[in-house]
Amino acid sequence: MISRLAILERQSGAIGVRREGERRVALSGNDELARLSDSINNMLVRLAKTQEALEISEGKYRSLFLNTATAMILVNTETSLIELVNAEFERLSGFSREDVEHRKSWKDFTLDFDALAIEDYFRRRTGAERSTPGGIDCRFQGRDQEIRYVTLTVAMIAGTDLCIVSMIDLTDRKRAEEALAEFNRKLERLVAERTSALEDKARELVEANNRLMELDRLKSAFLSSVSHELRTPLTSIRGFATLIRKDLSRMATSSQGVTGKYVRISDNVEIIIKESDRLTTLLNDFLDLSKIESGRMEWRDTRLPVSDLVARGVDAVRGLFEDKHSICLALDVPDDLPDLYADPDRMLQVLINLLSNAAKFTDKGVVRIAAARDGDGLRLSVSDEGIGVPEEDLESIFGKFRQSARGDILENKPQGTGLGLAICRNIIRHYGGRIWAESEVGRGSTFHVFLPGECLAPRAGDGLGGGPDTKKAAPS
Incomplete structure (x- = not known):
């Protein structure tokens, strides 16, 4: 028995010292010692398999560690030495494995200020504090001494003083963030x-706007004052000129020898009357335009049949057409048109301006007034067969003191204030409509006025629209 125990001890000891995993305990027999040797052999087989599995696992993890695309090192937390590095760390640091492993501390790759923070981080991770963040940002310095920015992540290996430190290079992102921050600062400045x-x-x-408003107020006040001051003497001048013309007419009839002299004086008086009328019209246009633009115009909107508007307009300019026998005035106004809801005097002012222009610039042919529905609105048109307006002037003629350039070079050009179409545009804009011209030089012009549906009075029984007291704000 003792000799068999000695054999068992000697063989077992040889396996343990020499680490010969393939050797087995050889003890024959069928006693308890033989069964013990069999148990030892079975245990050795299991240990061998476990060792093989551990070596395979270690190889896998080692290969993963060495070949991962993230820079990684194996650090001894007691000595701070780096025991293993991978290829990505070699690239990041510029050092070979032989230069680093068991030779350099992780502190050799960072700045002193960051090292204190990293040590504290290692300490807390070693203590497995749950509140410790999974990573820490710090600066990294390799062989080239260039400062790079990395995020460290530490994984402790249980039961050892070792930890795996992985590093993600944030330099490009950090520099981009700094560049973006600098750009934002410059942009903010x-x-x-x-x-x-x-x-x-x-x-x-x-x-400047306040000054302009004050100047506009002064201008309006000046125009109003001057206009009223001029109207009084103009009225007197025209009145006395009319009386003189009547007296001259009677004297010429009773005095046969001085008829020619009286006729010449009468002609001069007639010029005084016409120029007085023209100056009065100019003053009235000034006042109207000033009131419209300043918002001081009173708008007395009411129901206005289109046929009544056209009839009043024709009556107002009848004298202009009677003086020109070669002009024919034609009307194209259907009876079934809806009534307008607008200020009759202002709409009449628009129509008279358009008809007067047609009469002044047309020597022969037809001047036509047309009215028709246009969508939900209404369109009024005045066309003529006169001299026409060049295409480049079709917009500018609606400005203040503007007439067609072609008209300015005509001999005996009909005179006007240059405010008529400007007043027309402001009146039509007040009602949300528009006015424009179409023309062909030498063949005539057509002036269109469009009024939207809001300017049409409701038909009897509709119960729509405003009443006579409705006021509309003047355009700015």
Whole structure:
């Protein structure tokens, strides 16, 4: 028995010392020692398999560690030495494995200030504090001494003083963030400068606008004052000129020898009367335009049949057409048109202006007034067969004191204030409509006025639209 125990001890000891995993305990027999040797052999087989599995697992993890695309090192937390590095760390640091493993501390790759924070991070991770964040940002310095920015992540290996440290290079992102931050700072400074400049300009514009409003108020007040002051003497001049013309007419009839002299004086008096009328018209146009633009015009909107408007317009300009026998006035106004809801005097002013222009610039042919539905609105048109308007002037003629350039070079050009079409445009815009011209030089012009559905009076029983007291704001 003792000798068999000695054999068992000697063989077992040889296996343990020599680490010969393939050797087995050889003890024959069928006693308890033999069964013990069999158990030892079975245990050795299991240990061998476990060892093989551990070696395979270690190989896999080692291969994964060495070949991963993230820089990784194996650090001894007691000595701070780096025991293993992978290829990505070699690329990041610029050092070979032989230069680093068991030779350099992780502190050799960071700045002193960051090292304190990393040590504290290692300490808390070693203590497995749950509140410790999974990573820490720090600066990394390799062989080239270039400062790079990395995020460290630490995984402790249980039961050892070792930890795996992985590093993600954030340098490009960090530099992009810094560049973006600098760009934002510059942009904020630029925006602040521009905002300040815009505020200064806004203040200047407000001041300029206030000055312009004051000047406009003074202009309106001046025009109103001057117009009223001039109207009184003009009325007297025209009245006395009319009396003189009547007296001259009677004297010429009773005095046969001085008829020619009286006729010449009568002609001069007639010129005085016509020029007085023209100046009065100019003053009235000035006042109307000033009131419309300043919002002081009173609008007395009411139901207005289109046929009545046209009839009043024709009566007002009948004398102009009777003086020109070669002009024919034609009407194309259906009876079933809806009534307008507008200021009769202002709409009549528009129609008279258009008809007067047609009469002044047409020597022969037809002047036509037409009215028709246009969608939900109404269109009025005045066309003529006169000299026409060049295409480049079709818009400018609606400006103040503007007439067609072609008209300015005509001999014996009909005189006007240059305000008529400007007044027409402001009146039509007040009602939300539009006025425009179509023309062909030498063949005539057509002036169109469009009024939207809001300017049409409701038919009897509709119960729509405003009453006679409705006021509309004047355009700015």
